[in-house]
Amino acid sequence: MSFTNIILTGFMGSGKSTIGRILAKNLNTYFIDTDNLIENFENKTIKKIFEEEGEESFRQKERYCFNWIKKSVKNTVISVGGGFPVFIPEIKEAGVVIYLKVDFQDILKRMNEEEIKKRPLFQDIKKAKELYEKRDKIYKNLADYIIENKNMDETIKKIKDIYGS
Numbered sequence: 001m002s003f004t005n006i007i008l009t010g011f012m013g014s015g016k017s018t019i020g021r022i023l024a025k026n027l028n029t030y031f032i033d034t035d036n037l038i039e040n041f042e043n044k045t046i047k048k049i050f051e052e053e054g055e056e057s058f059r060q061k062e063r064y065c066f067n068w069i070k071k072s073v074k075n076t077v078i079s080v081g082g083g084f085p086v087f088i089p090e091i092k093e094a095g096v097v098i099y100l101k102v103d104f105q106d107i108l109k110r111m112n113e114e115e116i117k118k119r120p121l122f123q124d125i126k127k128a129k130e131l132y133e134k135r136d137k138i139y140k141n142l143a144d145y146i147i148e149n150k151n152m153d154e155t156i157k158k159i160k161d162i163y164g165s
């Protein structure tokens with residue numbers, strides 16, 4: 001079966017990578033994660049890129065990734081970093097955009113210490129909450145579909161229903 005790229009967006013820890021990986025397997029296609037692409041290409045963790053080069057440099061790498069995806073990637077499930085659609089509002093040019101929405105308090109409950117440590121913009125919880133409020137509107141505006149990601153199986157079923165429709 002053939003489909004356009006399915007792009008999962010949402011705040012840090014909303015489950016984009018976890019859902020994306022399972023969904024791709026279900027659809028019998030490939031999965032890519034822009035954070036992983038960048039880490040592999042740079043041979044550096046996101047945390048290190050932020051520390052050594054700053055956020056702006058990271059955003060340029062995301063832009064590079066977007067150009068490559070738009071030009072060369074098809075029929076793929078793609079999870080992007082939480083800031084990706086904020087800095088690349090033309091994200092829809094690369095596929096169908098699904099916003100995985102999770103309440104901030106639930107994200108906090110889901111993520112363990114190690115997962116928080118990896119995310120430079122999640123170090124100050126108060127600031128992260130403010131960022132969440134600001135970005136929620138942006139994610140909504142840029143999405144083709146919005147799905148509340150509470151239960152993994154239900155979320156995957158909902159995306160598969162969209163895909164089949």
Ligand SMILES: Nc1ncnc2c1ncn2[C@@H]1O[C@H](COP(=O)(O)OP(=O)(O)O)[C@@H](O)[C@H]1O
Pocket residue numbers: 010011012013014015016017018019079110111112115149150151152
């Ligand atoms: N319903 C759910 N969907 C996806 N991930 C979930 C869910 N419930 C708990 N998690 C957990 O949330 C954490 C963050 O998920 P992750 O896929 O890394 O988020 P993101 O890629 O959006 O930053 C993981 O530990 C994952 O196992």
Ligand SMILES: O=C(O)C1=C[C@@H](OP(=O)(O)O)[C@@H](O)[C@H](O)C1
Pocket residue numbers: 010011012013016017035046080081082083084118119120121
């Ligand atoms: O929200 C953001 O600006 C970021 C989210 C991260 O990805 P996840 O959403 O997968 O955590 C990662 O791209 C980087 O730390 C910046």
